Amino acid sequence: MEFIKKIYNWSGTWTGTIIIVLSIMFFFAQAFVIPSGSMKNSLLIGDMLFVKKFSYGIPLPKTPGVFGLPSIQLVPDFNNNGHLIEGDRPERGDIVVFLYPRNPKIHFVKRCIATGGDIVRLKDKHLFIRPKGGDDYIIKNYPENMRVEIENKLWVKDPYRIKHPGIHNDPTVTKNTSGNLPIFDMMPTIVPEDEFFMMGDNRDHSHDSRFWGSVHYKYIIGTPWFIYFSWENRSYNLLLKGTKNTQPDHAPLHEVCKNIDIESKDCLKIWDSEYHKIKWDRVFQTPNQLENSKYINKANIHTKGIY
Numbered sequence: 001m002e003f004i005k006k007i008y009n010w011s012g013t014w015t016g017t018i019i020i021v022l023s024i025m026f027f028f029a030q031a032f033v034i035p036s037g038s039m040k041n042s043l044l045i046g047d048m049l050f051v052k053k054f055s056y057g058i059p060l061p062k063t064p065g066v067f068g069l070p071s072i073q074l075v076p077d078f079n080n081n082g083h084l085i086e087g088d089r090p091e092r093g094d095i096v097v098f099l100y101p102r103n104p105k106i107h108f109v110k111r112c113i114a115t116g117g118d119i120v121r122l123k124d125k126h127l128f129i130r131p132k133g134g135d136d137y138i139i140k141n142y143p144e145n146m147r148v149e150i151e152n153k154l155w156v157k158d159p160y161r162i163k164h165p166g167i168h169n170d171p172t173v174t175k176n177t178s179g180n181l182p183i184f185d186m187m188p189t190i191v192p193e194d195e196f197f198m199m200g201d202n203r204d205h206s207h208d209s210r211f212w213g214s215v216h217y218k219y220i221i222g223t224p225w226f227i228y229f230s231w232e233n234r235s236y237n238l239l240l241k242g243t244k245n246t247q248p249d250h251a252p253l254h255e256v257c258k259n260i261d262i263e264s265k266d267c268l269k270i271w272d273s274e275y276h277k278i279k280w281d282r283v284f285q286t287p288n289q290l291e292n293s294k295y296i297n298k299a300n301i302h303t304k305g306i307y
Contacts, residue, residue, distance in 0.1 A: 027053060027054065027058050027061065027084075028052075028053055028054060029050045029051065029052065029053060029225065030050065030051045030053055030221070030222070031048065031049075031050060031051075031228075032048070032049055032050070032051045032097060032107060032109070032224070033046070033047070033048050033049075034046065034047040034048075034049070034109065037202055037205060037249065037251075038109075038110065038200030038201075038202050038205060038206035038207065038208070039095070039109055039110065039111070039166070039200050039201050039202060039206075040166070040201065040202040040205075041166045041168065041201065041202070042095065042111075042164065042166030042167075042201045042287060042290060042291055043095070043109065043201075043224065043287065043290070044230070044279075044282075045232075045234070045249075046230055046231050046232050046233055046234075046279075047227050047230045047282065048227065048228055048229040048230060049224050049225065049226060049227045049228065050224075050225040050226060050228060051097045051221060051222040051223065051224060051225060052222045052223050052224070052225040053221060053222040054087070054222070055087070055088070055222045055223045056083075056087050056088055056089060056090060056096075056217075056220050056222060056223070057083040057084075057085050057086045057087025057088070057220075058083060058084045058085040058087070059082060059083055059084070059220070059221050059222070060073055060074070060075050060077060060082060060083065060084050061073075061074045061075055061084065062074060070105070071105065077218075080218075081194075081217055081218045082216075082217065082218030082219060082220070083217075083218070083220075089115065089194070089196070089217060089220075090112040090115070090196050090220060090223075091112065091115070092112060092113060092114065092115060092118075092129075092131075092159075092160075093111065093112065093113075093160055093163065093164065094111070094112045094223055095109065095110070095111050095112075095223055095224055095287050096109070096110060096111070096112050096196070096198065096215075096220060096221075096222075096223055097109045097221045097222050097223065097224065098110075098198070098215050098219045098220050098221055099219040099221065100219075101212065101213070101215055101216065101219055102212055104219065107221065108198070108208075109224065110198035110199055110200050110206070110208050110209075111160070111164070111167075111198065111199055111200070111201055112196045112197070112198055113127065113129065113159075113160065113197055113198070113199050114129055114131075114191045114196070114197035114214075115132070115191060115195075115196055115197075116132070116191055116192060116193035116194050116195055116196075117131075117132030117190070117191065117193060118130065118131050118132050118190075118191045118197070119188050119189065119190050119191070120186070120188070120189050120191065120197050121155070121186055121187065121188040121189065122182070122183075122184065122185050122186035122210070123185055124184060124185070125169050125183065125184055125203065125204070126157055126158055127157070127158050127159070127160075127199075128148065128150070128155040128156065128157055129155065129156045129159055130153060130154070130155045130156070130188075131156070134153075134154075135153065135154045138154045138155075138156055139154070142156050142159065146158070146159060164201065164291055165291060165292075166201045166290075166291055167201045167203065168201065168202065168203065169203050169204050170202075170203075170204040170205065173204040173205075178204075180211075182210035182211055183203070183204050183210070186210060191214050192214060192216075194216060194217045195214040195215060195216050195217070196214055196215050196217075196220070197209045197214045197215075198214070198215055224286075224287050225286070226284055226285060226286045227282050227283060227284065227285050227286075227290075228283065228284070229278070229283060230278070230279040230282040230283060231276055231277060231278045231279060232252065232274060232275070232276070232277055232279070233275075233276055234249070234252075235275065236253070236267075236268050236271045236272065236275070239252055239253055239271075240253065240262065240263065250262055253267060253271060256270055256271055256274050257270050257271065
């Protein structure tokens, strides 16, 4: 009891508080804000969530990189895998937070759709997966109506849409309106061992592994835990016109200004009343809970542009 009392008293000191907070940030949880619409409708712009950093091992501790300061790695990468303690790997269907391989200073969040040894291909926006286990694995784990035979081999067609209803395509994006060919078709690609093929649930508006390849385990940070706050913090003009670095996003305006011209003063007035509105029904929800919420079932909700 005396030892517990000392620990309790120590935790109340400035030194104890700082060490406890830093330990949580380094090893257990990290705050993260959804920056784009690539995971719509599963996760929305403005969702503030905690990332469970111990889901796939313990990533190397780094300073937060606040106030414009760069994030600094505090421990050498002894294992050459980006983790202080190696752990489980992401599984097919997991939502994963990771470092963008082409710029590890940036955090991305996508869904893992294939793991090492799997083969991925796209045809007319349909996703086809041939898991590492081959035909026997597919027959054992997937119903007949999801199996497709291509060149005498079994594939699974669109394997995640039933379980994860937030996954969707934008019917307005066609080969005539978009020059991003990887959205529509991709030749069979084998995922290297200990790497993961990531795609956004907002399939036609996601900058993901279709464009820059799979993600090595060393870049994996964790998985979203729960949302602690969520609000719409974008102005009417930003959504309507965009900026030099962002595309217009008319979907939220259509959602709020139902049956009203989104370029009208009436829509502006309605939106201003929604501006900075807290989405209380998303607070303390997990991604699994949100996948069965009303947000998933809203039709024609898309974020324009590739993120």
